[in-house]
Amino acid sequence: MEIPEKYKITTLTHQSTYLVSGELKPWTGETVEVYSTISSTKEYKPTLLGSIPQLGKTEALEALESACLAYGKGQGLWPTMKVVDRIACMETFVEQMKTKRNEVVKLIMWEIGKNLSDSEKEFDRTVDYIYDTIEAYKQIDRDSAKFEKNSGVYAHIRRGPLGVVLCLGPYNYPLNETFTLLIPAILMGNTVIFKPAKLGVLLISPLLEAFQNSFPKGVVNIIYGRGRVLATPIMQTGKIDVLALIGNSTSANALQNNHPKKNRLRLVLGLEAKNPAIVLTDADLDLTIDECIVGTLSFNGQRCTALKILYVHEDIVDEFNTRFSARVDALKFGNPWEEGATLTPLPEPGKPAYIQELIDDAKDKGAKILNKKGGETTHNFIFPTVLYPVSKDMRVYQEEQFGPVIPIVSFSDIQEPLNDMADSNYGQQVSIFGKDINTLSPLIDTLVNLVCRVNLNSSCQRGPDVYPFTGRKDSAFSTLSVHDALRSFSIRTFVASKDNAYNNAILKELLENKTSNFINTDYLL
Numbered sequence: 001m002e003i004p005e006k007y008k009i010t011t012l013t014h015q016s017t018y019l020v021s022g023e024l025k026p027w028t029g030e031t032v033e034v035y036s037t038i039s040s041t042k043e044y045k046p047t048l049l050g051s052i053p054q055l056g057k058t059e060a061l062e063a064l065e066s067a068c069l070a071y072g073k074g075q076g077l078w079p080t081m082k083v084v085d086r087i088a089c090m091e092t093f094v095e096q097m098k099t100k101r102n103e104v105v106k107l108i109m110w111e112i113g114k115n116l117s118d119s120e121k122e123f124d125r126t127v128d129y130i131y132d133t134i135e136a137y138k139q140i141d142r143d144s145a146k147f148e149k150n151s152g153v154y155a156h157i158r159r160g161p162l163g164v165v166l167c168l169g170p171y172n173y174p175l176n177e178t179f180t181l182l183i184p185a186i187l188m189g190n191t192v193i194f195k196p197a198k199l200g201v202l203l204i205s206p207l208l209e210a211f212q213n214s215f216p217k218g219v220v221n222i223i224y225g226r227g228r229v230l231a232t233p234i235m236q237t238g239k240i241d242v243l244a245l246i247g248n249s250t251s252a253n254a255l256q257n258n259h260p261k262k263n264r265l266r267l268v269l270g271l272e273a274k275n276p277a278i279v280l281t282d283a284d285l286d287l288t289i290d291e292c293i294v295g296t297l298s299f300n301g302q303r304c305t306a307l308k309i310l311y312v313h314e315d316i317v318d319e320f321n322t323r324f325s326a327r328v329d330a331l332k333f334g335n336p337w338e339e340g341a342t343l344t345p346l347p348e349p350g351k352p353a354y355i356q357e358l359i360d361d362a363k364d365k366g367a368k369i370l371n372k373k374g375g376e377t378t379h380n381f382i383f384p385t386v387l388y389p390v391s392k393d394m395r396v397y398q399e400e401q402f403g404p405v406i407p408i409v410s411f412s413d414i415q416e417p418l419n420d421m422a423d424s425n426y427g428q429q430v431s432i433f434g435k436d437i438n439t440l441s442p443l444i445d446t447l448v449n450l451v452c453r454v455n456l457n458s459s460c461q462r463g464p465d466v467y468p469f470t471g472r473k474d475s476a477f478s479t480l481s482v483h484d485a486l487r488s489f490s491i492r493t494f495v496a497s498k499d500n501a502y503n504n505a506i507l508k509e510l511l512e513n514k515t516s517n518f519i520n521t522d523y524l525l
């Protein structure tokens with residue numbers, strides 16, 4: 001189908017600078033080309049979108065130096081600045097960001113194949129997240145705009161920054177998830193080094209100038225290249241105070257292990273998951289199937305919150321399988337800007353082959369493909385495949401597929417999925433479908449201890465962003481939400497003084513003259 005004029009790639013985005021010490025430094029060294037798996041021509045050919053610098057250790061350490069200098073071991077301008085002034089910088093940034101919506105949305109579609117409405121949602125949700133974070137920070141500031149007194153000691157307690165943050169985001173939400181780390185980290189007074197994800201890199205380009213001119217130099221540093229090449233030497237210096245990463249536990253562990261003083265390293269991690277759906281005999285199947293379609297296949301299953309395994313009670317599994325498979329086959333595949341395209345090209349060139357491996361392995365071990373279109377492959381896509389019956393020895397049971405393949409397991413005793421979840425390495429969320437409260441109650445009471453969000457007759461998801469987003473075991477470390485993220489990137493720190501006339505006079509003077517950015521009881525509106 002013809003690409004609409006406004007979505008055609010007419011100019012290439014050659015990112016020829018990186019942001020360090022407040023400067024967009026020109027890069028003349030090695031670069032790599034960025035391709036989309038979407039074809040612009042009838043005959044399939046990946047589309048060239050532009051190029052990015054392939055920076056090395058020297059530039060990585062230069063960015064680290066810049067962030068360290070701006071933090072100034074806690075004495076820098078940014079960490080000691082008044083909250084209201086930091087908020088003003090963030091407001092400047094978000095205003096400029098909003099003007100780049102079309103450019104960023106177009107690049108999200110081309111770089112990662114996300115459909116138009118979801119790409120727009122990703123942008124708008126991120127803008128909302130920034131405004132909500134500003135409001136939440138004001139509230140935190142208001143709540144701490146006071147003194148308390150215990151056992152004869154006055155205390156003025158606030159949240160302060162932690163230091164230098166290394167921020168690494170994922171390719172499936174290259175804007176939103178990255179910014180849910182970056183924005184609270186910056187706002188709380190930390191300085192950051194940010195390396196965009198392996199895919200979804202060019203979409204940061206339209207925002208570089210906004211980062212450059214909204215914050216004091218060195219507060220935000222943006223570098224390009226391979227994670228291992230850049231992040232390893234940065235971690236080895238021991239100068240990183242917070243590792244903020246949304247990705248997988250293998251890279252998170254490797255990076256932590258590079259840090260010479262792990263006790264100094266705080267972690268904010270969103271990692272892999274294998275969220276199950278459990279469908280009970282009394283589930284409303286219309287609603288359950290709707291939710292399972294969205295849960296398993298939004299963005300082709302490339303979400304950490306996706307439903308990645310379906311447990312269906314044996315009494316209803318045949319009906320569920322028939323109806324669910326028909327619904328999967330009815331989904332429309334198309335390029336991201338095509339009307340009604342829920343399934344879109346996969347951005348990783350090797351993904352269809354990987355999904356095929358999972359399918360072949362499952363078939364070898366006794367599973368069948370239930371849907372007619374399951375496994376149909378094109379250059380950049382493999383049609384969602386419903387596999388049944390799935391057993392524990394299959395790779396699709398064990399691995400986080402992060403793509404369009406749906407394993408179904410039937411159970412007769414609810415203890416079977418519960419035991420599987422308890423034994424699993426993952427613990428993010430679960431969806432439970434059913435109605436009888438006598439069945440649901442004990443289940444809920446157990447499930448809340450196995451994961452961190454139990455979705456009742458609803459698919460798993462991160463939002464709304466005000467709710468805590470976290471996980472157990474290999475699924476997460478620290479909690480993210482608009483409010484919790486501000487906490488995760490800060491520490492409580494306070495000024496204390498014994499209640500006596502001498503100290504109280506000083507405090508009074510400090511408050512009246514407003515000479516300290518920390519000690520003040522102003523109410524931020």
Ligand code: G3H
Pocket residue numbers: 172173177302303304305460461462463
């Ligand atoms: O990839 C994981 C995302 O946090 C999922 O967010 O549930 O809003 O798609 P979402």
